[in-house]
Amino acid sequence: MHRYRHQRRCLRARIGGATHHQDLTMQLNVETLSFINGGQALVLALMLWYGTHDGSPHALNGLRLRAAALLLEAVAAFLLAGSQWVPPHVLLLVGNTCNLAGQALTVVALRMLLKRPLRWRTALLLGVAGWLGVTWLSTAHPNYLLRVMFGSIIIACNTGLNIQALWGGCRKRETRAQCLLLWTYFLSIALLIWRNGSLLILSTPPQGISTPSPVNVIYVLMLGIQPLLASVGFLLLYNEILQRELYELARIDPLTGVINRLGLLEASQVLLEQARAKQESIGVLLIDADHFKSINDRFGHDDGDRVLLELVANIRCMLRGGDMVGRVGGEEFLVLSPSVKAPDLLALAERIRSAIERTSFHIAGQAYALTVSIGAAIAEAHEPDMMAARRRADVALYDAKRAGRNCVMIAAQ
Numbered sequence: 001m002h003r004y005r006h007q008r009r010c011l012r013a014r015i016g017g018a019t020h021h022q023d024l025t026m027q028l029n030v031e032t033l034s035f036i037n038g039g040q041a042l043v044l045a046l047m048l049w050y051g052t053h054d055g056s057p058h059a060l061n062g063l064r065l066r067a068a069a070l071l072l073e074a075v076a077a078f079l080l081a082g083s084q085w086v087p088p089h090v091l092l093l094v095g096n097t098c099n100l101a102g103q104a105l106t107v108v109a110l111r112m113l114l115k116r117p118l119r120w121r122t123a124l125l126l127g128v129a130g131w132l133g134v135t136w137l138s139t140a141h142p143n144y145l146l147r148v149m150f151g152s153i154i155i156a157c158n159t160g161l162n163i164q165a166l167w168g169g170c171r172k173r174e175t176r177a178q179c180l181l182l183w184t185y186f187l188s189i190a191l192l193i194w195r196n197g198s199l200l201i202l203s204t205p206p207q208g209i210s211t212p213s214p215v216n217v218i219y220v221l222m223l224g225i226q227p228l229l230a231s232v233g234f235l236l237l238y239n240e241i242l243q244r245e246l247y248e249l250a251r252i253d254p255l256t257g258v259i260n261r262l263g264l265l266e267a268s269q270v271l272l273e274q275a276r277a278k279q280e281s282i283g284v285l286l287i288d289a290d291h292f293k294s295i296n297d298r299f300g301h302d303d304g305d306r307v308l309l310e311l312v313a314n315i316r317c318m319l320r321g322g323d324m325v326g327r328v329g330g331e332e333f334l335v336l337s338p339s340v341k342a343p344d345l346l347a348l349a350e351r352i353r354s355a356i357e358r359t360s361f362h363i364a365g366q367a368y369a370l371t372v373s374i375g376a377a378i379a380e381a382h383e384p385d386m387m388a389a390r391r392r393a394d395v396a397l398y399d400a401k402r403a404g405r406n407c408v409m410i411a412a413q
């Protein structure tokens with residue numbers, strides 16, 4: 001019992017002591033940690049490459065580039081792990097080439113995912129400058145401390161490029177993934193400052209990354225955590241991009257690029273809430289192309305599609321800033337115009353009708369005149385939704401068609 005208490009006292013003393021901290025880090029060696037880091041980077045690269053196959057090209061290519069960067073980082077880490085067997089100049093030159101190329105690829109990959117300017121020339125320039133500087137400081141003018149400082153400046157510049165790309169999105173609180181990545185890169189900068197500061201302060205700093213020293217061990221340990229965090233950030237970002245694309249796909253009409261029924265339904269709810277707050281009404285226009293079937297029959301469906309595109313462009317030109325247009329059917333479009341009363345709505349409808357009447361639609365090299373019929377209605381702020389106003393506009397449109405087409409009819413309230 002007495003021996004047991006004595007052992008516990010000794011253990012507590014060792015844990016509390018500064019020497020224990022050193023012992024612990026010395027037990028972990030740089031080679032073993034690098035081997036683990038290399039394996040982890042390899043697994044992450046395979047996961048990013050094979051685990052993702054949907055989405056737009058910019059999202060997929062961005063992830064593939066990041067996977068390639070991880071592969072390069074894995075090569076560098078495995079070289080360091082085998083430093084006993086690898087000649088020092090191979091370790092330095094090949095290892096640094098892989099690390100610098102990996103960083104440059106990551107800069108481009110992140111910007112590709114975020115749809116920001118790629119800055120690939122800057123990344124390439126930093127990579128070349130970094131490689132030349134590190135090579136010079138290890139062969140012509142060997143100086144480990146200067147080499148670490150120079151390498152850190154290059155890493156900080158690449159990290160700065162990543163932070164700059166992420167900053168806007170994170171400030172607007174657009175995405176959690178961007179915030180996670182931003183914090184990962186801040187951590188990376190903090191690690192660089194700590195490493196350089198420690199090397200400057202130490203009376204006998206290590207003379208190489210493989211030298212057994214607590215600074216090296218902690219640095220390599222933290223170096224392994226960063227790709228993990230960054231890869232989780234990249235995957236979350238990819239997921240957010242996919243979700244956004246699916247959201248838009250469900251609400252945007254693929255032919256004309258305007259919102260579809262679902263988009264209109266959601267937009268109309270928002271507009272109605274705003275209208276209630278201001279006690280204003282919303283104008284509803286139902287626009288239908290006249291005799292559109294004859295265009296398809298004469299020129300074919302593809303030319304008919306082109307006419308629909310031109311028709312939408314013409315309607316859009318006539319709208320004010322807050323107005324919205326969506327496609328509700330084949331050649332039928334709905335315009336929502338907030339804060340208008342019946343006379344203004346009629347004037348808007350008439351402007352759209354006459355603009356389309358005056359437009360020459362170009363089909364198969366020929367100019368073709370197209371007209372539209374428009375049904376107008378006013379949705380009052382007290383109405384529970386836009387459905388009743390939409391029905392009134394539908395009846396008015398039917399009246400316009402019956403009145404001979406190419407005219408505007410407004411529904412009675």
Ligand SMILES: Nc1nc2c(ncn2[C@@H]2O[C@H](COP(=O)(O)OP(=O)(O)OP(=O)(O)O)[C@@H](O)[C@H]2O)c(=O)[nH]1
Nearest residue numbers: 288289290291292293294296301302304305330331
């Ligand atoms: N090219 C093309 N045509 C479409 C599309 N959607 C619907 N249409 C066509 O639009 C035409 C609508 O025909 P109808 O409903 O008879 O209407 P209309 O010929 O315009 O006659 P009125 O509305 O009575 O003036 C049909 O020929 C549909 O095939 C589309 O996305 N592209």
